[in-house]
Amino acid sequence: MSQSYNRGLIEDFSRWREFEAGMWAWIFHKFTGWVLIGYLFTHIAVLSTGIPAAGAGEAAIMAGEDVYTQTIVSLESLLLVRLLEVGLLAVAVFHMLNGTRLLLVDLGVGLDAQDKSFYASLILTGAITVASVPTFIAGAF
Amino acid sequence: MSTQIPKQTEESSETEAETDVASKGDERRTEKRRRAAEEQARRQAEEAEKAAADEDTIELKVFRYDPEVEGKQEPRFDTFHVPFTKGMTVLDALMYSRDSYDSSLTFRHSCRQAVCGSDAMFVNGGQKLACKTQIADLEEPIRVEPLPHAEVEKDLVVDMEHFYDQMEAVEPYFQTNEYPDDELAEQRQTRENREKVKMSTRCIWCGACMSSCNIAAGDNEYLGPAAINKAYRFAMDEREGEDIKQKRLEIIEQEHGVWRCQTQFSCTEVCPKDIPLTEHIQELKREAVKNNLKFW
Numbered sequence: 076m077s078q079s080y081n082r083g084l085i086e087d088f089s090r091w092r093e094f095e096a097g098m099w100a101w102i103f104h105k106f107t108g109w110v111l112i113g114y115l116f117t118h119i120a121v122l123s124t125g126i127p128a129a130g131a132g133e134a135a136i137m138a139g140e141d142v143y144t145q146t147i148v149s150l151e152s153l154l155l156v157r158l159l160e161v162g163l164l165a166v167a168v169f170h171m172l173n174g175t176r177l178l179l180v181d182l183g184v185g186l187d188a189q190d191k192s193f194y195a196s197l198i199l200t201g202a203i204t205v206a207s208v209p210t211f212i213a214g215a216f
Numbered sequence: 217m218s219t220q221i222p223k224q225t226e227e228s229s230e231t232e233a234e235t236d237v238a239s240k241g242d243e244r245r246t247e248k249r250r251r252a253a254e255e256q257a258r259r260q261a262e263e264a265e266k267a268a269a270d271e272d273t274i275e276l277k278v279f280r281y282d283p284e285v286e287g288k289q290e291p292r293f294d295t296f297h298v299p300f301t302k303g304m305t306v307l308d309a310l311m312y313s314r315d316s317y318d319s320s321l322t323f324r325h326s327c328r329q330a331v332c333g334s335d336a337m338f339v340n341g342g343q344k345l346a347c348k349t350q351i352a353d354l355e356e357p358i359r360v361e362p363l364p365h366a367e368v369e370k371d372l373v374v375d376m377e378h379f380y381d382q383m384e385a386v387e388p389y390f391q392t393n394e395y396p397d398d399e400l401a402e403q404r405q406t407r408e409n410r411e412k413v414k415m416s417t418r419c420i421w422c423g424a425c426m427s428s429c430n431i432a433a434g435d436n437e438y439l440g441p442a443a444i445n446k447a448y449r450f451a452m453d454e455r456e457g458e459d460i461k462q463k464r465l466e467i468i469e470q471e472h473g474v475w476r477c478q479t480q481f482s483c484t485e486v487c488p489k490d491i492p493l494t495e496h497i498q499e500l501k502r503e504a505v506k507n508n509l510k511f512w
Binding site for chain 2: 081082092093095096097098100101177180181182183186187189190
């Protein structure tokens, strides 16, 4: 072997325009997985700030004046948070549906229809997200 | 049209050296040869121009690289205009380009009927067997590149050594220590067992799957779809017996074996022989789990 030409990373990992269904499913699954992990830690961090509410008096809790309720109410009053919640739902739903698809793939069920099941999970995710919009956005404006 | 770098300087100095001792006849012959070459180059250029103007030609963009010729060491794309004929494959078009325009265009091919597995290439952004890919099914201009995730040796030729190493790693040959009583008896396979391994026997070692696999691109030690498929072919063959099957499972269970597969289905999509590679890898994963999980 005299000499050879290394075409670099793009040639190794291929170009996104040429990805097939299974490849997109893999990328989306990784992406949504990381988003969910990120959310999990944010979730724990934010809720931890409400721990003192446990020591608050019953009257304060009933009146909704404890730290926990205050934090949640102030967060929910932000439009950005409402929009992010819709996004979170979309991410979680896709991850669940595609996870089910991957489970079936691991069991060797319906491997011929793997691309169709990916499209189906995309469409279902879209439908569920759209259906959830009234619930999440109600009263935000 | 021809993109060959004329080697005139080199040749003429050689000719000068020769003429010192050569006779006048030799000189004339060299001159004649040179003129013939010029004439041919001119004819080729004319033909290429005509082909480009013609409506029924296809445009082929081919990756070119040659480490041994200065001026070709920087990869580039050459355009060839090839007259279309019914049933023309990408390989036919490449052969036409090589024969009519540029004899230095290099690519592997042998049987031209999807059996030898020499001519896997990256055509319009997908790993294809050039001899099996109809021009009529492709969008123009047709981009032909060497297989991704492999080092380019020259033009469309890539280094297949790593792929072959991975194939050898799974011991792709029949082994058994359960012989029939009569030494000369055939080792028969049941029809059901044959059906089970049928698709996996169709592999032609073209390397398209390995080239399309993103995991193989990131992890050079990963056996790759083709090698695992080969392991499947023998692990599922009942004639090999339990001992050999254990040995095979140990090979495919290793760190860079079946568990690296993340079911992207790229290999199954590109396989020119339609082998359900992902299915086979998944089945071996299940075999491996069943082999190791004991609840008692």
